[in-house]
Amino acid sequence: MNVPAASGDGGATTLVAGSSLWADAWRRLRRNRLAVASAVTILALACACLAGPWLIAATWGHDEQSQDLASGPRPPSWEHPFGTDFYGRDLLVRVLAGGRVSLTVGLLAALVAATIGTLYGAVASYAGGLIDAVMMRAVDVLYALPYMFLVIILVTILGKSLLLVFLALGAVGWLLTARVVRGQVLSLKEREFILAARSLGTPAHDIVLRHLIPNVIGPVIVTFTLSVPSMILQEAFLSFLGLGIQAPRPSLGALISDGAGQMLVFWWTLVFPGGLMAVLLFALNFLGDGLRDALDPRLER
Amino acid sequence: MSDDAPPLLEVRDLVVRFDVVTPGGPWGRRRTLTAVDGVHVSVRRGETLGLVGESGCGKSTTGRAVLQLEKPSAGEVIFDGRPIHEWWVQRWGGWRWDHRLRDLRRRMQMIFQDPSASLDPRMTVEAILAEPLRNFALASGSERRGRVQRLLEIVGLDPRFIRRYPHQFSGGQRQRIGIARALALEPDLIVADEPTSGLDVSIQAQIVNLLGRLQQELGLTMMFIAHDLATVRHVSDRIAVMHLGRIVELAAADRIVTAPLHPYTQALVAAVPVPDPIRERARPRLVLAGEPPSPLDPPAGCPFHTRCPVREERCRRESPPLRTVAAGHEVACHLVD
Known part of the structure; x- marks a missing residue:
């Protein structure tokens, strides 16, 4: 046997960098133009929603709640690019501030859902047997309840606040991720490297955290990206019903709700918030599809 | 071949059964597959025992049941004087490990057949090799990298590669990582489950030589599982030949190869090609006719009688027990005196 001698210069050797599966996925994602364009769009819109209201307040001196009853509702103009609403509030600021609320709620709720769902599903599946049966029947029961009904009850009992809206959405939304x-872990745990980990004396919680979850993170990221738009829609629906974000704070759902009531007269009050919502949803869905393709190496030729 | 010291590993009448449900939902039949059917063998300290047999004969299952990665259905596994098959506990609707079995992992390790399946694709080599060290708190953070690099050197890999992922290595290199991982805990017993069968022939020799060298240098006790005699004979002191879940012949490696007694072993020996074309052509052929019988539906009598070239009437009725015919030579065949 020719055993290469120990690396000559001891500890100072340079380590050969590896290309992880993440790097490969990143490379594949970059080749997907639609996904990259979507990611750029989402980033740009997120920056606009974050910085926009503040910039406008600094430049023109009006924020999303400052009313000017004499100057509303007006169609788009140089002073108010998106027009003004019934109370003379600048719609551009309100749409951007509403987008900020929607994005925050969507991301946080999806994050809560993904975290709970991943841990729950992985533990149930790896434990197997009775534990799995009990845990998944609980999911089935929750799944059978009308989803929105549950959220409405939660919001009514716990009161109306931004924090509660996303907690309620996330607490119900984890079922799909779980x-x-x-399902993924069920097939994964039969793979030989899990048996190998057991034979190395790896404790069960380390197998779940270090082997199973890193190997299911691909599908989880995809579910996460695709659930952000659905969370935004749910929040919009709650706000539409008057249970979500409370006036005078704007959210995309509340703005669309207001605009829908007067779209035949003041069309701009519906078109701009609706347009931002549509662009966000499309971009998030395309990015989700792109990520799914990039993270699934089997699809690569 | 007599040795007064107690063997490191004793397997007594080991049986492993699986429930197999044939497709068909509620109408599917539930049948029992007996993968291992009364294996009786012991491995002495420092010895390498070869386990050969064709695919599906239960040799891998035997290896897994010995390491308690599969719960034995019956029989005993005595490791270093302790009955480790009793260390399972039934909890939450399934059989689970006792903590003593977990602690025992330090002393018995496995080398898997397919390194691309047995190495976590999301882990770097460093993480893979550090895992056993972390499990038993064998080295602290700063020490660990040194230990990992040392392991890579032992198996002949460049220690600078610790940041790489398994898919960036060739098959042979991956198997070396698998071997390094098995060595990380400095175990007394290693079960090597067909460590070469997924590799190119030229690489197979390298891996077999590596294992042979490590076995000598580190004083390992090994159970070497393979489906061809040619690989096993080089590393083994003794060889057990398995057929349909049972051991049919057990003897010193050179006796199995030069003077096989069981007709199945004779067929296996005849299947090893001789690297000399003239002798190879002149060599008598012994080709078994037919398929191996299914372990779901084993034949009555001697399990080998359906394919045996020298079967007699009583082979259809009685199953021959494994008995000693010469010093250190055991055979299960009616026709051997």
């Missing part, structure tokens, strides 16, 4: 993760 099922996806459980």
Whole structure:
């Protein structure tokens, strides 16, 4: 046997960098133009929603709540590019501030859902047997309840606040992730490297955290990206019903709700918030599709 | 071949059964597959025992049941004087490991057949090799990298590669990582489950030589599982030949190869090609006719009688027990005196 001698210069050797599966996925994602364009769009819109209201307040001196009853509602103009609403509030600021609320709620709720769902699904599936059966039947029961009904009850009992809206959405939204993760882990735990980990004496919680979850993170990221738009829609629906974000604070759902009531007269009050919502949803869905393709190496030729 | 010291590993009448449900939902039949059917063998300290047999004969299952990665259905596995097959506990609707089995992992390790399946694709080599060290708190953070690099050197890999991922290595290099991982805990017993069968022939020799060298240098006790005699004979002191879940012949490696007694072993020996074209052509052929019988539906009598070239009437009725025919030579065949 020719055993290469120990690296000559001891500890000072340079380590050969590896290309991880993440790097490969990143490379594949970059080749997908639609996904990259979507990612750029989302980033740009997020920056606009974050910085926009503040910039406008600094430049023109009006924020999303400052009313000017004499100057509303007006169609788009140089002073108010998106027009003004019934109370003379600048619609551009309100749409951007509403987008900020929607994005925050969507991302946080999806994050809560993904975290709970991943841990729950992985634990249930790896434990197997009775634990799995009990845990997944609980998911089935929750799944059978009308989803929105549950959120409405939660919001009514716990009161109306931004924090509660996304907690309620996330607490109900994890069911799908849990099922996806459980299915993945079910096939994963039969793979030989899990048996190898057991034979190395790796404790169960380390197998779940260090082997199973890193290997299901691909599908989880995809579910996450695709659930952000659905969370935004749910929030919009709650706000539309008057249970979400409370006036005078804007959210995309509340703005669309207001605009829908007067779209035949003041069309701009519906078109601009609706347009931002549509662009966000499209971009998030395309990015989700792109990520799914990039993270699934089997699709690569 | 007599040795007064107690063997490191004793396997007594080991049986492993699986429930197999044939497709068809509620109408599917539930059948029992007996993968290992009364294996009786012991491995002495420092010895390498070869386990050969064709695919599906239960040799891998035997290896896994010995390491308690599969729960034995019956029989005993005595490791270093302790009955480790009793260390399972039934909890939450399934059989789970006792903590003593977990602690025992330090002393018995496995080398898997397919390194691309047995190495976590999301882990770097460093993480893979540090895992066993972390499990038993064998080296602290700063020490760990040194230990990992040392392991890579032992198996002949460049220690600078610790940041790489398994898919960036060739098959042979990956198997070296698998071997390094098995060595990380400095175990007393290593079960090597067909460590070469997924590799190119030229690489197979390298891996076999590596294992042979490590076995000598580190004083390992090994159970070497393979489906061809040619690989096993080089590393083994003794060889056990398995057929349909049972051991049919057990003897010193050179006796199995030069003087096989069981007709199945004779067929296996005849299947090893001789690297000399003239002798190879002149060599008598012994080709088994037919498929190996299914372990779901084993034949009555001697499990080998359906394919045996020298079967007699009583082979259809009685199953021959494994008995000693010479010093250190055991055979299960009616026709051997």
